[in-house]
Amino acid sequence: MAAKEALKIHEVVKFPDPVLKQPGAPVTVFDEALKTLVAEMFESMYAAQGIGLAAPQIALSKRITVIDVSFKKDPKDKLVLINPEVVETRGKQTEEEGCLSLPEIREKVHRAAWVKVKAQNQHGEWFEVEGEELLARALLHEIDHLNGILFIDRISRLKRELVLRKIRKMQKNGEW
Numbered sequence: 672m673a674a675k676e677a678l679k680i681h682e683v684v685k686f687p688d689p690v691l692k693q694p695g696a697p698v699t700v701f702d703e704a705l706k707t708l709v710a711e712m713f714e715s716m717y718a719a720q721g722i723g724l725a726a727p728q729i730a731l732s733k734r735i736t737v738i739d740v741s742f743k744k745d746p747k748d749k750l751v752l753i754n755p756e757v758v759e760t761r762g763k764q765t766e767e768e769g770c771l772s773l774p775e776i777r778e779k780v781h782r783a784a785w786v787k788v789k790a791q792n793q794h795g796e797w798f799e800v801e802g803e804e805l806l807a808r809a810l811l812h813e814i815d816h817l818n819g820i821l822f823i824d825r826i827s828r829l830k831r832e833l834v835l836r837k838i839r840k841m842q843k844n845g846e847w
């Protein structure tokens with residue numbers, strides 16, 4: 672058997688890459704390649720200092736996301752969600768949100784305070800996960816990515832215009 676190869680760190684694509692607007696395709700094959708991809712997604716997320724990463728953010732239009740709200744501190748926080756769906760939401764929260772595909776942009780976003788999600792794991796088994804506060808926000812943010820939705824799609828038109836202006840300015844200065 673060959674020695675275990677180092678996991679590939681995928682580059683995170685930035686807005687306005689069209690792949691971010693595209694709903695991901697459901698995963699139907701749960702094989703070794705999927706397990707490797709999931710491991711690579713965690714490494715890519717950590718390398719980018721993120722707590723969540725969705726496959727479209729590495730230019731792969733598939734319904735896969737990884738989350739670790741404690742950023743390696745608690746192994747129980749490592750979540751792999753394949754073909755996830757929101758089952759139920761409760762309450763409201765409004766907090767600042769960021770996204771690896773929109774570096775340096777932070778805006779307040781309204782989200783549910785609590786969420787129940789069902790998803791498949793790397794073996795194709797369905798499970799449910801419940802989250803509140805930061806985890807609820809991360810689950811909803813990442814599931815949005817799988818539906819081609821970014822957090823700036825959930826802020827007011829005026830604020831979005833300001834964000835787009837800031838991005839255009841950074842692009843012009845070669846900072847994006």
Ligand SMILES: [Zn+2]
Binds near residue numbers: 769771
């Ligand atoms: Zn994001």
